Amino acid sequence: MFDLTDLTTLKLPFMAKSVIKLSSVENVCVSMQELCSIPRLVVGGGSNLVVLEPKFDGIVLRPEIQYYEVTEIGNDVYLEVGAGHPWHKLVMRTLDAGWFGLENLALIPGWMGAAPIQNIGAYGVELKDHCHRVKLYDFEEQAIIELSACELNFGYRHSVFKENPDRFLVLTVTLRLSKHAAPRVSYGVISEELERRGLDAEKPLDIARAVISIRQSKLPDPDITPNVGSFFKNPVVRSEVADRLLDEFPEMPVYFDGEYTKIAAGWLIDRLGFRGRQVGGFAVNDRQALVITNDGTGTADDLRELVALILSSVKATYGLSLAVEPTQLGQLN
Numbered sequence: 001m002f003d004l005t006d007l008t009t010l011k012l013p014f015m016a017k018s019v020i021k022l023s024s025v026e027n028v029c030v031s032m033q034e035l036c037s038i039p040r041l042v043v044g045g046g047s048n049l050v051v052l053e054p055k056f057d058g059i060v061l062r063p064e065i066q067y068y069e070v071t072e073i074g075n076d077v078y079l080e081v082g083a084g085h086p087w088h089k090l091v092m093r094t095l096d097a098g099w100f101g102l103e104n105l106a107l108i109p110g111w112m113g114a115a116p117i118q119n120i121g122a123y124g125v126e127l128k129d130h131c132h133r134v135k136l137y138d139f140e141e142q143a144i145i146e147l148s149a150c151e152l153n154f155g156y157r158h159s160v161f162k163e164n165p166d167r168f169l170v171l172t173v174t175l176r177l178s179k180h181a182a183p184r185v186s187y188g189v190i191s192e193e194l195e196r197r198g199l200d201a202e203k204p205l206d207i208a209r210a211v212i213s214i215r216q217s218k219l220p221d222p223d224i225t226p227n228v229g230s231f232f233k234n235p236v237v238r239s240e241v242a243d244r245l246l247d248e249f250p251e252m253p254v255y256f257d258g259e260y261t262k263i264a265a266g267w268l269i270d271r272l273g274f275r276g277r278q279v280g281g282f283a284v285n286d287r288q289a290l291v292i293t294n295d296g297t298g299t300a301d302d303l304r305e306l307v308a309l310i311l312s313s314v315k316a317t318y319g320l321s322l323a324v325e326p327t328q329l330g331q332l333n
């Protein structure tokens with residue numbers, strides 16, 4: 001067994017029977033077919049993975065593909081990037097080149113290949129806004145295929161990959177960026193931060209600087225304090241449900257989207273007094289109630305107990321069922 005505990009940012013014990021590193025797309029073609037009938041888990045940066053069973057009796061695949069190819073067509077820039085490219089480094093590389101698109105998504109941990117899995121998003125921008133195409137290994141068809149963004153069924157923290165959890169291995173992602181300024185600074189406090197620091201909203205790198213400083217002030221660094229970012233998704237409810245809750249809790253933060261309304265899960269948890277609440281080695285972060293941290297001694301049972309407390313309190317007070325955001329290996333409840 002290989003000890004892979006340090007591959008995940010939550011640092012729960014994780015042993016696997018075998019690990020295969022894939023360094024190129026060609027490498028994938030020759031080695032994948034024989035793995036089709038074996039339990040598999042793809043692990044990139046491990047920042048959205050909660051391991052609840054310490055022993056995984058299968059193969060961990062690590063797509064370390066470092067491909068990077070640029071095609072410029074007029075003002076559009078198409079960038080094909082290997083699954084193993086660290087996401088934040090990629091964002092900074094595109095901003096240094098002066099291309100707009102990824103600035104609001106700065107400082108999200110993880111690798112390129114995982115970004116389409118939950119359609120990463122922050123500050124009003126999601127991967128789907130810039131994803132053009134993906135190259136995949138399809139374990140069902142036993143072949144490399146390409147899908148365009150419109151075939152990926154992207155939604156809020158959702159994609160075709162969530163619907164078919166073990167079917168695909170992302171090999172490369174082609175992003176569409178622009179040489180034209182297209183700042184999106186109305187979300188959250190980005191424009192205030194730009195002004196406070198004398199930064200320029202017409203420069204993608206400056207927007208990223210503002211985003212980075214906001215994130216650093218709000219979120220624990222996973223390299224220092226083990227965590228997986230937001231532990232729960234924001235509930236999306238029909239507007240009449242949100243209206244009923246708003247009558248009772250007028251200060252509840254909501255984001256309207258047609259007949260649906262997204263409710264800030266962090267606020268729901270925070271209002272119940274969970275910030276700083278500890279069970280064994282796990283605790284609700286004292287700055288951001290949506291984040292659960294491990295002090296290094298936490299066990300899967302501690303995490304189960306803390307999560308069950310949060311879920312039952314949220315259900316009892318607001319009548320809402322929160323969904324867990326990260327992928328789970330093993331049972332959380």
Ligand SMILES: Cc1cc2nc3c(=O)[nH]c(=O)nc-3n(C[C@H](O)[C@H](O)[C@H](O)COP(=O)(O)OP(=O)(O)OC[C@H]3O[C@@H](n4cnc5c(N)ncnc54)[C@H](O)[C@@H]3O)c2cc1C
Pocket residue numbers: 009041042043044045046047048049063083108109110111112113114115117118119120121122168169170171219220221222227228229230327
């Ligand atoms: C401090 C912190 C802040 C965060 N902030 C945000 C945020 O603002 N927005 C956001 O959306 N997320 C956020 N996250 C969550 C996380 O960073 C993202 O989901 C990221 O894309 C995960 O990348 P990873 O490489 O670490 O994925 P992993 O944790 O390794 O894997 C996540 C899932 O994707 C699958 N997977 C990974 N790579 C591949 C591949 N190549 N092919 C097929 N399946 C694959 C895995 O099997 C697993 O199911 C945050 C996490 C932390 C710790």
